[in-house]
Amino acid sequence: MIKNLTTLIFFLSTTTLCFGDNNVLKVYTYDSFISEWGPGPAIEKSFEETCQCDLQLIGAGDGAALLARVQLEGKQTEADVVLGLDTNLTARAKETGLFTKHNKILNLNLPISWNDDTFIPFDWGYFSFVYNSEKVTSAPKNFIELAKRSDLKIVIQDPRSSTPGLGLLMWVKAAYGDEASKVWKGLAPNILTVTRGWSEAYGLFMDGEAELVLSYTTSPAYHIIAENDLSKKAAIFEEGHYMQIEVAGKVLGTDQSDLADEFLEFMISDTFQSIIPTTNWMYPVIDLKSNLDKAFLSPVSKNKSLIFDANTAQEVRDSALSEWLEILSK
Amino acid sequence: MVRNIKQIKITSLLGWISLILLILLTLGTLTVILFHSHSDFELTPTDFKVIKFTLYQAGISALISSILGMFLARSLMRQSFVGKSVLITILGAPFILPTVVAILGLISVFGRNGLLNSILGPFGFKTLTIYGLHGIVIANVFFNLPLVSRLLLQGWKTIPAEQFRLAESLCFTHKNIFLLIEVPMLKSRMPGIFAVVFLICISSFAIALTLGGGPKSTTIELAIYQAFRFDFDLNKAANLAIFQFILCLAITVIVLWKQQTELFQVKFDRPINRWDVDEKKLLDWIIICICSVFLITPLVTIIADGALAIHLVNKGILVALLKSISVATGAVIICLFITISLGNVIASNHTRLGVKWLMEGTGYFVIATSPLVIGTGLFIFLYPILNPTKFVLPITALVNAIMALPFSLRIILPAMQKINKDYGKLSDSIGLNGFHRFFKLTLPRLRNEIGFASGLIAALSIGDLGVVTLFSAPQSGTLPLTIYRLMGSYQMEAAKAAAFILLITCFSIFLLADKLGKSNASYK
Numbered sequence: 046m047i048k049n050l051t052t053l054i055f056f057l058s059t060t061t062l063c064f065g066d067n068n069v070l071k072v073y074t075y076d077s078f079i080s081e082w083g084p085g086p087a088i089e090k091s092f093e094e095t096c097q098c099d100l101q102l103i104g105a106g107d108g109a110a111l112l113a114r115v116q117l118e119g120k121q122t123e124a125d126v127v128l129g130l131d132t133n134l135t136a137r138a139k140e141t142g143l144f145t146k147h148n149k150i151l152n153l154n155l156p157i158s159w160n161d162d163t164f165i166p167f168d169w170g171y172f173s174f175v176y177n178s179e180k181v182t183s184a185p186k187n188f189i190e191l192a193k194r195s196d197l198k199i200v201i202q203d204p205r206s207s208t209p210g211l212g213l214l215m216w217v218k219a220a221y222g223d224e225a226s227k228v229w230k231g232l233a234p235n236i237l238t239v240t241r242g243w244s245e246a247y248g249l250f251m252d253g254e255a256e257l258v259l260s261y262t263t264s265p266a267y268h269i270i271a272e273n274d275l276s277k278k279a280a281i282f283e284e285g286h287y288m289q290i291e292v293a294g295k296v297l298g299t300d301q302s303d304l305a306d307e308f309l310e311f312m313i314s315d316t317f318q319s320i321i322p323t324t325n326w327m328y329p330v331i332d333l334k335s336n337l338d339k340a341f342l343s344p345v346s347k348n349k350s351l352i353f354d355a356n357t358a359q360e361v362r363d364s365a366l367s368e369w370l371e372i373l374s375k
Numbered sequence: 376m377v378r379n380i381k382q383i384k385i386t387s388l389l390g391w392i393s394l395i396l397l398i399l400l401t402l403g404t405l406t407v408i409l410f411h412s413h414s415d416f417e418l419t420p421t422d423f424k425v426i427k428f429t430l431y432q433a434g435i436s437a438l439i440s441s442i443l444g445m446f447l448a449r450s451l452m453r454q455s456f457v458g459k460s461v462l463i464t465i466l467g468a469p470f471i472l473p474t475v476v477a478i479l480g481l482i483s484v485f486g487r488n489g490l491l492n493s494i495l496g497p498f499g500f501k502t503l504t505i506y507g508l509h510g511i512v513i514a515n516v517f518f519n520l521p522l523v524s525r526l527l528l529q530g531w532k533t534i535p536a537e538q539f540r541l542a543e544s545l546c547f548t549h550k551n552i553f554l555l556i557e558v559p560m561l562k563s564r565m566p567g568i569f570a571v572v573f574l575i576c577i578s579s580f581a582i583a584l585t586l587g588g589g590p591k592s593t594t595i596e597l598a599i600y601q602a603f604r605f606d607f608d609l610n611k612a613a614n615l616a617i618f619q620f621i622l623c624l625a626i627t628v629i630v631l632w633k634q635q636t637e638l639f640q641v642k643f644d645r646p647i648n649r650w651d652v653d654e655k656k657l658l659d660w661i662i663i664c665i666c667s668v669f670l671i672t673p674l675v676t677i678i679a680d681g682a683l684a685i686h687l688v689n690k691g692i693l694v695a696l697l698k699s700i701s702v703a704t705g706a707v708i709i710c711l712f713i714t715i716s717l718g719n720v721i722a723s724n725h726t727r728l729g730v731k732w733l734m735e736g737t738g739y740f741v742i743a744t745s746p747l748v749i750g751t752g753l754f755i756f757l758y759p760i761l762n763p764t765k766f767v768l769p770i771t772a773l774v775n776a777i778m779a780l781p782f783s784l785r786i787i788l789p790a791m792q793k794i795n796k797d798y799g800k801l802s803d804s805i806g807l808n809g810f811h812r813f814f815k816l817t818l819p820r821l822r823n824e825i826g827f828a829s830g831l832i833a834a835l836s837i838g839d840l841g842v843v844t845l846f847s848a849p850q851s852g853t854l855p856l857t858i859y860r861l862m863g864s865y866q867m868e869a870a871k872a873a874a875f876i877l878l879i880t881c882f883s884i885f886l887l888a889d890k891l892g893k894s895n896a897s898y899k
């Protein structure tokens with residue numbers, strides 16, 4: 046019996062082994078990317094149709110865990126491509142020296158110009174507070190108004206453990222600079238609680254615990270397209286919205302350099318990009334024209350896009366975090 | 376005789392092997408991380424605040440869980456009613472829930488939009504909020520009260536029925552029974568139970584963060600997580616982990632030092648008939664009812680939510696379930712092996728006191744090691760040799776087994792010690808030793824405990840997100856990981872259905888193992 050079970054466990058754990066090592070492209074990514082509802086399965090299928098290779102998408106927690114994983118593996122990493130870091134992490138990722146330049150001329154459709162020579166964006170979104178318009182009839186129009194509304198409770202994520210959480214920190218900093226601490230002081234009473242990750246926060250919001258949740262302007266698109274529910278809306282703030290740009294980069298030590306380039310090229314093709322919106326629920330990085338569902342029309346105008354470049358993001362991060370910790374720990 | 380000595384040697388060798396395995400997985404993984412890191416690090420005032428808060432919330436939570444658990448176990452012991460064993464099993468369920476599910480369950484009862492507020496609201500009560508220190512305590516009690524009461528129920532069952540018969544004929548009052556019969560048992564069990572609960576409360580962070588209402592409720596574990604993930608400062612992570620280690624070690628040592636083994640009491644394994652139940656009936660029933668409502672309502676909301684979404688259960692969820700079950704089976708086998716190997720040595724009359732302490736202590740304070748540290752250490756250690764992602768499930772089974780060890784040790788060890796106290800000298804004198812003694816004397820008397828422990832280990836393993844997140848490959852999703860993935864892809868309803876499946880599975884396994892343990896017991 047025990048022997049059978051060990052065999053079973055071994056079998057279950059080694060099903061990934063049954064490939065030769067030639068023409069295998071290993072892409073490390075975050076966990077929700079590879080879930081059966083995420084973009085992973087469709088992308089794997091369509092890339093393998095053309096590349097005559099085996100594309101292996103390997104999950105490693107979320108964005109920050111992903112980078113930590115690559116750092117842990119160091120130069121010996123098996124990854125050929127790392128997909129799923131965002132601009133708050135790219136400076137640290139470059140410092141590791143594990144990534145190589147992409148040498149591509151990119152023709153992207155982003156609200157900002159993209160100058161990074163190492164990482165290539167594959168999707169993006171605006172952070173925003175999402176609310177149920179059946180319950181909240183007048184949404185706040187900026188952080189100051191949100192802080193004054195004692196009837197509105199918000200759920201946010203912890204910047205130490207969650208990418209959107211860190212995004213909010215950057216958002217307030219980018220919009221208010223040195224005044225950021227005042228904004229946080231004002232917001233503190235509105236914060237119902239801080240969760241470890243996006244999932245818990247969104248779960249609380251969906252159960253009606255809080256009026257607003259920190260998420261993305263694309264979240265309502267999910268409810269419209271997948272559930273035909275028009276009630277969830279993103280509150281549009283006058284200060285502008287901080288962007289999350291998700292990127293991928295080629296690993297320096299890869300033994301599949303050509304295949305990796307091919308994949309990165311594929312990543313910004315129509316095929317890949319048209320999978321992204323309704324699986325990853327983010328905006329595509331190229332203009333899909335009529336192929337993009339109307340629910341994905343950006344509610345934020347280009348000149349209201351906020352983002353720190355990678356180096357500034359790295360510099361502000363620590364001081365913004367200690368400021369946040371200090372104010373919310375009181 | 377020679378063969379006997381050889382067998383004693385083998386049993387003690389197995390004990391030492393288990394001990395070395397434990398030390399490698401705890402201190403070993405920590406050392407690996409320390410060697411892997413380069414930066415200097417000092418504990419900052421913020422870190423000390425974090426440490427203070429961690430101890431504070433764990434202390435209060437453990438105290439309340441222990442006291443409530445004691446009353447609940449006493450009431451359950453005294454009253455007999457139809458469906459009692461089912462109720463006891465149901466009350467054990469919260470302990471095995473994955474954190475995220477438990478938090479959502481608790482919030483659906485105590486939250487702003489929860490059941491409690493919607494009941495109290497119409498009567499003009501102000502909206503109650505669960506977020507704060509009391510929220511953390513409520514959650515920790517929710518998790519640990521079942522554990523405490525189950526462990527103490529076991530304790531009560533080891534009191535020989537003869538003592539109660541004697542007490543009856545001597546016309547003992549309640550006070551007499553409590554002081555003369557129950558307190559000695561409690562004295563030998565409570566410190567260990569308190570310590571285990573305290574250690575559990577130390578090492579969780581999602582509960583503290585979410586229900587504590589924000590970063591003021593930062594625990595050491597969250598700081599370790601931050602050091603790993605946010606700063607990628609392995610040195611800081613390892614040092615914080617060492618600090619947590621030392622704290623927990625200190626607590627474990629104090630507890631073991633204060634703890635006494637139970638007195639010599641041979642029992643004839645008769646069922647206990649309590650004659651003294653009628654007088655305290657009302658009080659007992661109030662305690663049972665309040666605790667049941669507190670523990671069961673969140674479960675009911677999870678089940679109700681999940682049952683409504685049951686049509687969303689698909690192949691993916693079922694495959695994940697199968698993987699979780701195979702991991703759990705592995706974890707049960709490994710954990711029981713270690714528990715019994717250690718137990719044989721600890722309970723033996725031939726073992727020196729220092730060794731007993733070392734083994735029991737190591738067995739307990741693994742709970743205080745951060746799974747993140749074990750996982751990362753293993754990863755760094757294994758990566759140059761083999762790709763850990765290819766052995767995710769066996770590694771998860773191993774780590775889950777280690778994490779469940781303190782509980783199985785707490786369940787099985789006292790019984791082993793008692794068997795040795797009661798029958799050890801006799802078997803020594805007739806030369807019943809080693810494997811023979813284990814299979815003929817010890818094992819038959821341990822069936823109850825092994826059944827309960829197996830159910831608990833399996834359920835804990837199924838409900839645990841564990842290290843699988845560190846190594847995960849697309850094919851390796853266990854059920855809790857699948858729940859997280861579902862939630863991360865907006866599939867909140869499907870996640871609830873999966874949580875429902877998880878709860879039912881944990882529960883059935885727990886029930887089955889418990890039943891198997893009981894049905895085979897020829898000594899009742």
